[in-house]
Amino acid sequence: MTVREMRPEDEPAVAALFAACEDYFVAATGNPALPGDVQSLYYALPEGADFDQKRLLVMCRGADVVGLVDVVDRHPDVESCAVGAFLVAPEARREGIGSGVARRLIAEAAGRGMRRVTATVPRGWEPGLGFLRSLGFEIGAPESEAEGTVGNRTRHPEETGLCTARLWLVDR
Template sequence: MDEIEVRELRPEDEAGVARLFAACEDYFVAATGVPALPADVQSLYYALPEGAAPDQKRLLVLCRGADDVVGLVDVVDRWPDVGSCSVGVFLVAPEARRQGVGAGVARRLIEEAAGRGMRTVVATCPGGWEPGLGFLRSLGFEIGGPEGQAGETVGNRTRHPGEKGLRTARLTTAER
């Protein structure tokens, strides 16, 4: 596996994130019933659950080399409580999947969150998206049953009308 840099999303990364969204059409169709739209990149900046402050939002890109965006993580720290963080989206480009990229980055981020006092990580995954469910299980997440309705808060965002059968996954981090 090549070295993956994880850093905050910068405006100049938006084109790479748009390409990532287009490449991950399989995920978006499984999650929402439709492919991602170009405006979905901009909406990342504004998607917050009710009660969360903008400074809690972290948009991270996974890069191979200087500008090759191969993944994205959308997380809200200290939400829904100070001991938790919620992941809205964790995407890995199809060409980087099954190479340990996602698992390696996820483990680093979980360890970082635990080091900052967060004892619970919450994520969501479409109920029929076996690659995502398997990924979460491999990291030790407990997968809950399908839940929720359109318009409800899920993970760290509002549920899209096309999202059906989302599963909530929870991980209790190790004490540091």
């Protein structure tokens, strides 16, 4: 398993990953992913963040892309990072790939002085809720406003019921 920066030539594989992860997109937005959603990853930033803070990582098993991590570093403050999407292909789930990669990235964030990691997860989407809880995240109640900044991007009106999860990397 390798984790590396996403490259433009990865777009078809990431589009296929999005299609395979329909359960996540339906839970988050009520609709499956669209072809343009991959390209929108490059531009999806919360207010106040710069493009140099954005990291798009792919998880690869051999030459196959089996996962994606979308992170904005040093957001919403300099001691935090925000995860917008953390996808693992259905055929690779429950193999420890996601938790192994997440633990590696969390350790890397802590080593760079981060104190907190935030993520978003659709209310009631048990695969994501269970995954985050297994990593030690605290799951908050769904955000009340229909539109605003959540996690590492601006939430759209169709994204209702997203919960914010927080992981403290140091004692508060």
